[in-house]
Amino acid sequence: MRLCFNIALPEDNLQVIGGAPLSSRSLKGYVGRELNRFFPVILCLETLCQINEWHHKQHKLPILYRSGVRYEAEPPGQEEWLDIITLLRKQKGDCEDIACARVAEIRHHLKIAAVPAIRWKNFQTGFNKIVTLVHVLVLWPDGKIEDPSKVLGMGGEFNCDQ
Secondary structure (H helix, E strand, C coil): CEEEEECCCCCCCCHHHHCCCCCHHHHCCCCHHHHHHHHHHHHHHHHHHHHHHHHHHHCCCCCHHHCCCEECCCCCCEEEEECHHHHHHHCEECHHHHHHHHHHHHHHHHCCCCEEEEEEEEEECCCCCEEEEEEEEEECCCCCEECHHHHCCCCCCCCCCC
16 A cells, blocks of 8 residues: 655644644544544544645635545555645545545634544455445534535445444
8 A cells, every 4th residue: 555645744833733733623523443443544634634724824725616626536555645735736636635625724714613524334345355445524513514525526425324
């Protein structure tokens, strides 16, 4: 698996970007085993959101849904996490790139404490192996879920019970 972070880090410590690197708002909706299972990913998602918030403070960025960015799945085994500047430059990204860009936009422009939300489903492959498919969405404080990847061209449905 290839994991690549294309993130332009600010010169200052992340602590000054949007508060603590992981606030209680980022953990909303996660409990027990789910929290333990996804904690490292939740931490990375929140950090990407805070970096994107910092970029919003530094630059006049277009509204995501009017920016020309489209959803594009990455090849199996490849995972690139893009900050909003790189996402806008490439004009394509997958769910964590798009959801974290949207969360930052909501926080910056609307001053609403949205958070990235992980949803997943398990399925069995032909080799009796369980695979977990993870999707990142936006969770609004009122519990509403927004799927910006779907808005920006992701086909199919991501239905899950979690």
